[in-house]
Amino acid sequence: MNNQIESIQVLGSGCPNCHKLFVTTQEAVKQLGLEVEVEYITDIQEMLNLGIISMPVLAINGQAIMAGQLPSVEQLKEILQEGLTEDEEECGCGHHHH
């Protein structure tokens, strides 16, 4: 099972909170020493196609994991670390993206 964070996206309309989440995510990535680029996507349609309406959206490997929230750097670090270690155990529904 691949639990690697291969890419991180912040999606929204470019609203003030979207940009804040982008900057905070970059900071969290830096502090964790991850070698991933954070993408900032301001085309609303891409966010809508992920099934999300509430901005801003945080996605890992193209999959939305949080929406409509503005977590702190510390909270984001926790979320990203969970993303690194989280295994199949709680889910088992087979979400594999390549």
Added chain:
Amino acid sequence: MNIFYPIELLASRLTYSVFRIKSETVLAESVSFFIFDTIKIMLLLLVIIFVVSFVRSYLPPEKIRKILSHKNKYTGNILAALLGIITPFCSCSAIPLFLGFIQAGVPLGITFSFLVASPMINEVALVLLIGLFGWKIALIYVISGLLISILSGIIIGKMKMESLVEPFVFENKINANFKLLKMTRRDRVIYAKNYSLEILKKVWLYVIIGIGIGAWIHGYVPADFLAQYAGADKWSAVPLAVLIGIPLYSNAAGIIPLISVLTEKGVAMGTTLAFMMSVTALSLPEFMILKKVMKLRLIIIFASVVGLGIMITGYLFNLILK
């Protein structure tokens, strides 16, 4: 028993013992009015926003869309207006909401019911209304707001205005049955905490300035001073209040404390209600943003239908609440 009694006690203690302002003066009354209102409103905001956003974490817009996409009109309009109450709104979220609803098959009229109720009936306005005008006026505001949202949506739905929506909107179809993001109890508490603090940070200055000016007017402007300009018998005051309210959206938090005092000085209650509804429901920045997804004609129809509903409410309560 008044639950705000301890705050009242604190306010007069601060005014007379700490600031040493001579009692029974206009200044003393204004200062203690200011301290009391500020503490009361801030506490109410903190508690109510926290509770509402905790509840909201169970009903995010994605879930609301799922519910509404299966509903027919009338039931759909009513549900949309009710669900609009707990959904926060800023002009920048109008476009994703509109696209996200329409592309998932929520009918145009139902989407509009939601778009009217969401900014009009929000927890910040509600707290200020309860704190400054009391339960009765707050309830009147909510019920009239719901009726306006439901009816505007039904009217726009009946008018079959789909041709006035930009064609690109319909090009993309989204399935409304997306799996919702998982949230633990702890996630929800953190969300509610972050959200309440964020809102409080955004509005506290407006609220304090609003209450401050209000306290000053409360003490220094004679009662009934405004009755000659905006009393119940002044018919032109209602449409004027609606027009003035349109550009004031971003400052709703500061405006409600201000107008609570204007009411005290003689502005009729219906006119006050119409003004508040216009401030929250009709917003110039939102209209300009909506231009990206719909023709100007639809925006004008939308604003006129809602504006008319607000004016009728204003006149109605000027007649009833004497």
